[in-house]
Amino acid sequence: MARRLKCKFCENEPYIYLKEYRLFLCKEHFINWIEKYVLETIKDFKMFSKNNKLLVCISGGKDSVALLSILKSLGFKVYPFFINLGIEKNDFSKKSLKVVERVCKILNLPLYIYDVKGILNYSPFEIAKALKRDEFCSICGTLKRYAMEMGARYFNADVIVTGHNLNDETENLLLNVLNWKLTYLARQGPVLKEEKGFKRKVKPLFKLKEKYLYFYVKAKNLPFLEGKCPYSVGASRYIYRKALNFIEENMPGTLLRFYLEFLKKAKPIFENLFKNEEEKKLHPCKRCSYPTSRDDYCLICSYLDKTKAFFEKRVSKKEDK
Numbered sequence: 001m002a003r004r005l006k007c008k009f010c011e012n013e014p015y016i017y018l019k020e021y022r023l024f025l026c027k028e029h030f031i032n033w034i035e036k037y038v039l040e041t042i043k044d045f046k047m048f049s050k051n052n053k054l055l056v057c058i059s060g061g062k063d064s065v066a067l068l069s070i071l072k073s074l075g076f077k078v079y080p081f082f083i084n085l086g087i088e089k090n091d092f093s094k095k096s097l098k099v100v101e102r103v104c105k106i107l108n109l110p111l112y113i114y115d116v117k118g119i120l121n122y123s124p125f126e127i128a129k130a131l132k133r134d135e136f137c138s139i140c141g142t143l144k145r146y147a148m149e150m151g152a153r154y155f156n157a158d159v160i161v162t163g164h165n166l167n168d169e170t171e172n173l174l175l176n177v178l179n180w181k182l183t184y185l186a187r188q189g190p191v192l193k194e195e196k197g198f199k200r201k202v203k204p205l206f207k208l209k210e211k212y213l214y215f216y217v218k219a220k221n222l223p224f225l226e227g228k229c230p231y232s233v234g235a236s237r238y239i240y241r242k243a244l245n246f247i248e249e250n251m252p253g254t255l256l257r258f259y260l261e262f263l264k265k266a267k268p269i270f271e272n273l274f275k276n277e278e279e280k281k282l283h284p285c286k287r288c289s290y291p292t293s294r295d296d297y298c299l300i301c302s303y304l305d306k307t308k309a310f311f312e313k314r315v316s317k318k319e320d321k
């Protein structure tokens with residue numbers, strides 16, 4: 001007679017099989033396992049402690065929803081932080097905000113919103129239009145980093161925490177290796193130390209596959225937004241992701257080994273390469289105090305000046321007619 005499958009820690013039916021750890025777990029023990037695993041990662045990589053105030057960036061996707069729930073369960077001081085980018089296509093920002101509001105209500109946490117247009121006067125779209133730039137995503141990324149930093153300052157948070165998972169991290173690593181982006185390889189990792197006016201940035205989920213985070217959020221019955229930003233569909237990234245998934249399916253555990261061995265064996269070599277390079281001199285922007293190597297205003301302030309000039313010119317042109 002076939003033996004009935006059961007959870008490694010109790011008599012219950014398994015909810016999930018963690019292939020690379022050879023573990024069958026029921027729902028409850030899977031939730032415990034994930035939370036303990038993240039706590040160990042936080043400790044092993046000296047990310048933060050219970051005394052630290054954490055700005056937790058939440059987008060509404062499964063990863064950041066899982067992140068917030070895990071950190072809350074573990075008893076950390078969390079400040080959920082949502083950046084409203086005002087992306088209208090597919091109602092993306094509106095839908096994201098709704099999900100994030102629901103998650104915070106369920107977890108009984110206050111939500112802090114950084115409204116880009118409300119605070120900076122212009123949306124990422126208007127800025128991209130004024131700068132005549134096609135790479136909307138890179139402007140959006142720059143704005144997000146800026147918003148996180150400013151948010152962390154506002155709440156006097158010590159650490160900025162994001163929900164990057166193992167698939168995100170190995171995808172970036174593969175991309176950086178295949179293109180030999182040495183400066184990126186020297187910096188890539190789960191902990192970016194605080195420096196020159198920038199807050200510490202950490203990724204406590206970097207050892208977990210996105211599949212497990214999906215099952216965690218499902219097990220906790222938390223809402224999340226499926227699908228990514230409608231503008232983030234990069235064809236080459238998709239190929240890297242697919243290739244890595246194929247490798248992982250056939251050789252479970254490879255992704256984690258690839259990444260951890262990189263941190264241990266390869267990253268120090270790349271770091272060494274740039275050790276003697278003259279460090280960029282950063283000082284606070286004269287207007288907003290964001291760290292910058294530029295003479296007067298930071299990149300964002302200069303974007304905003306250009307955008308303002310662009311729209312004023314358009315208004316005066318209209319008035320001339």
Ligand SMILES: [Zn+2]
Pocket residue numbers: 007008009010011012025026027028029
């Ligand atoms: Zn169990």
Ligand SMILES: [Zn+2]
Pocket residue numbers: 285286287288289290297298299300301302
């Ligand atoms: Zn500035």
